[in-house]
Amino acid sequence: MNKRPSRQLFEKIYTQLKGIPDIWVKRDSNLSSLTTFKIGGDARLWIAPLSVDALVSCLGLLKDNEIDFHILGGGSNVIISDHGVDCVLDTRGLAWIKSIGEGQYEVGAGFSLKRLVALSVKNGLSGCEGLAGIPGSVGGAIAMNAGGKNVAIGDLVTHLLIADSGGTRWIPREKVQFGYRKCVIEDRSFNSTLNTQNSKLLMERSFNSTLNTQNSKLIIAGARISLQKSRERIVRDYVLSIMDRRKKTQPLGKPSAGCIFKNPRSTPAGKLIEMAGLKGMQCGGAAVSVKHANFIVNLDRARAQDVVDLIKRVREKVFENFNVLLEPEVKTMGVSL
Numbered sequence: 001m002n003k004r005p006s007r008q009l010f011e012k013i014y015t016q017l018k019g020i021p022d023i024w025v026k027r028d029s030n031l032s033s034l035t036t037f038k039i040g041g042d043a044r045l046w047i048a049p050l051s052v053d054a055l056v057s058c059l060g061l062l063k064d065n066e067i068d069f070h071i072l073g074g075g076s077n078v079i080i081s082d083h084g085v086d087c088v089l090d091t092r093g094l095a096w097i098k099s100i101g102e103g104q105y106e107v108g109a110g111f112s113l114k115r116l117v118a119l120s121v122k123n124g125l126s127g128c129e130g131l132a133g134i135p136g137s138v139g140g141a142i143a144m145n146a147g148g149k150n151v152a153i154g155d156l157v158t159h160l161l162i163a164d165s166g167g168t169r170w171i172p173r174e175k176v177q178f179g180y181r182k183c184v185i186e187d188r189s190f191n192s193t194l195n196t197q198n199s200k201l202l203m204e205r206s207f208n209s210t211l212n213t214q215n216s217k218l219i220i221a222g223a224r225i226s227l228q229k230s231r232e233r234i235v236r237d238y239v240l241s242i243m244d245r246r247k248k249t250q251p252l253g254k255p256s257a258g259c260i261f262k263n264p265r266s267t268p269a270g271k272l273i274e275m276a277g278l279k280g281m282q283c284g285g286a287a288v289s290v291k292h293a294n295f296i297v298n299l300d301r302a303r304a305q306d307v308v309d310l311i312k313r314v315r316e317k318v319f320e321n322f323n324v325l326l327e328p329e330v331k332t333m334g335v336s337l
């Protein structure tokens with residue numbers, strides 16, 4: 001465990017960051033409103049680069065000063081500690097999109113999935129309808145290959161724009177393996193101290209997987225995606241049907257982080273949790289949704305600790321009942337599950 005950086009060091013970095021063009025930076029900035037759970041304490045340093053150049057400069061500065069940080073996208077899949085965290089790099093300023101051919105777009109990590117789906121409807125482009133209603137950013141979605149029943153965002157990606165303190169580079173799709181809630185990037189140019197083979201960087205969004213640690217943090221800065229020409233009405237109808245199903249089956253009106261657990265191969269997590277009789281179970285202000293058991297909702301000013309306690313209890317109960325250990329899909333900052 002690293003020593004917490006001193007306030008003086010943070011002041012120094014804050015001043016230096018202020019000197020980099022196209023960066024927003026704040027001290028002691030509350031994070032709860034940046035998450036769909038509406039939970040979380042302050043970031044001692046909140047940094048939002050507005051361009052890829054600014055992102056790289058910022059990563060260099062953080063690396064030189066050995067400051068560890070968390071990456072925040074749309075905040076839709078994260079539990080942030082009630083006590084806050086040291087440093088958050090918010091990617092939502094990287095929200096550009098540009099057309100690079102018919103149905104082909106270059107899109108920044110911070111661009112929201114909602115806007116991507118809206119743009120595909122407007123232009124009669126098919127491919128991302130299944131992402132309708134999924135919150136979060138393109139970068140966050142790619143990092144965990146988010147998706148629904150028939151599509152995951154990895155299916156649309158042709159290239160990834162990767163950034164670290166050394167710069168950026170485009171990685172072709174062939175060098176990226178997407179799986180269920182998983183994105184594995186093969187990047188020979190990245191000088192990872194964590195990887196013994198030095199040829200493969202794992203960005204598996206899996207429980208306990210923290211290969212993205214200090215000084216070797218790899219960030220998805222953007223992507224090129226490919227959609228197919230269709231007709232506006234057809235794309236719109238498909239999007240509406242997906243949204244409709246989501247509204248019927250998911251507690252969208254309440255703050256949450258979507259599904260808490262990945263689906264085990266055997267049986268969907270929601271079904272297991274319901275069969276264990278856990279719908280409605282509460283810890284403090286957090287509750288297992290009665291509408292969809294794989295959602296935990298912030299019922300009444302829940303704290304991160306309430307959610308963590310509830311996750312632990314649900315895992316224990318499901319294990320006791322079915323001998324299945326549920327694996328969290330949700331990510332954490334400053335707390336452990």
Ligand SMILES: NC(=O)C1=CN([C@@H]2O[C@H](COP(=O)(O)OP(=O)(O)OC[C@H]3O[C@@H](n4cnc5c(N)ncnc54)[C@H](OP(=O)(O)O)[C@@H]3O)[C@@H](O)[C@H]2O)C=CC1
Pocket residue numbers: 070071072073074075076077078091109113133134135136137138139140141142143144146147148212218219220221257258259331332
């Ligand atoms: N199917 C559904 O209905 C739902 C799906 N989700 C999916 O979860 C995804 C989470 O996205 P979002 O809200 O933007 O992410 P978050 O802000 O919730 O970040 C979650 C984690 O994703 C990683 N991450 C985010 N952005 C990047 C990036 N640019 N590069 C590398 N890693 C990144 C970080 O992991 P680390 O700390 O390990 O680096 C971070 O802790 C959403 O896009 C959404 O699709 C969420 C809710 C519901």
Ligand SMILES: C=C(O[C@H]1[C@H](O)[C@@H](CO)O[C@H](OP(=O)(O)OP(=O)(O)OC[C@H]2O[C@@H](n3ccc(=O)[nH]c3=O)[C@H](O)[C@@H]2O)[C@@H]1NC(C)=O)C(=O)O
Pocket residue numbers: 147148149150249257258259260261262263268269270271272274291292293294329
């Ligand atoms: C919400 C998320 O993604 C969702 C995504 O929105 C939907 C729709 O495509 O499909 C997945 O949910 P899911 O597997 O729970 O899908 P659902 O169709 O709602 O449920 C699967 C099965 O479980 C049953 N089910 C679900 C919830 C419940 O309380 N009880 C129950 O019995 C349903 O009846 C169904 O037979 C993704 N979840 C995971 C962990 O893969 C997320 O990642 O955060």
